[in-house]
Amino acid sequence: MRTASEHAKAIVKTTAPAIEKHGIEITTAMYKRLFQSEDVKAMFDQAAQESGEQPRRLAGAILAYAKNIDKLENLGPAVTRMVQRHVETGVKAEHYPYVAEALLPAIRDVLGADVATDEVLGAWGEAYWMLADILVAAEAEAYALAD
Numbered sequence: 001m002r003t004a005s006e007h008a009k010a011i012v013k014t015t016a017p018a019i020e021k022h023g024i025e026i027t028t029a030m031y032k033r034l035f036q037s038e039d040v041k042a043m044f045d046q047a048a049q050e051s052g053e054q055p056r057r058l059a060g061a062i063l064a065y066a067k068n069i070d071k072l073e074n075l076g077p078a079v080t081r082m083v084q085r086h087v088e089t090g091v092k093a094e095h096y097p098y099v100a101e102a103l104l105p106a107i108r109d110v111l112g113a114d115v116a117t118d119e120v121l122g123a124w125g126e127a128y129w130m131l132a133d134i135l136v137a138a139e140a141e142a143y144a145l146a147d
């Protein structure tokens with residue numbers, strides 16, 4: 001399990017207001033990048049994209065994460081829900097790099113390089129992989145139980 005450094009966590013927390021303001025723009029830009037892979041795109045309910053429902057859910061999850069990165073126990077029910085949807089849709093560890101490679105550039109695109117500096121993106125990279133490892137571990141457990 002990877003954990004973000006205290007320094008990275010502090011940076012992520014300071015970006016919460018910008019994420020709150022621009023979250024939907026960021027996740028909409030993220031999905032645009034992510035769906036360049038047709039295989040990944042096929043995993044998603046496109047109606048939930050077009051209605052804006054899924055970008056909204058992901059933006060909410062990212063904001064909750066930014067705010068609670070130093071008290072992850074607050075995220076329990078939200079994590080359970082993500083794991084459930086991921087297992088229903090067949091999300092596996094090998095998919096997580098696609099989301100990282102879509103999300104981090106989307107943060108820079110929307111916030112701009114002055115706000116989303118290399119240091120900020122580095123901190124978000126650490127934060128992303130900390131959450132990804134939590135999800136992957138819980139999902140692996142759920143897949144094993146279902147077997």
Ligand code: HEM
Nearest residue numbers: 043044045057058061081082085089091095096099131132
């Ligand atoms: C740290 C990374 C991730 C976070 C924070 C995240 C977050 C979420 C959230 C909040 C939901 C909505 C849950 C609900 O229905 O309430 C969701 C659903 C989903 N996620 Fe993720 N996710 C991550 C990684 C991934 C990856 C790597 C994939 C695969 C490419 C993926 C594919 C999906 C799919 C297919 C759904 C269901 C969407 C639908 O109904 O169309 N997610 N995720």
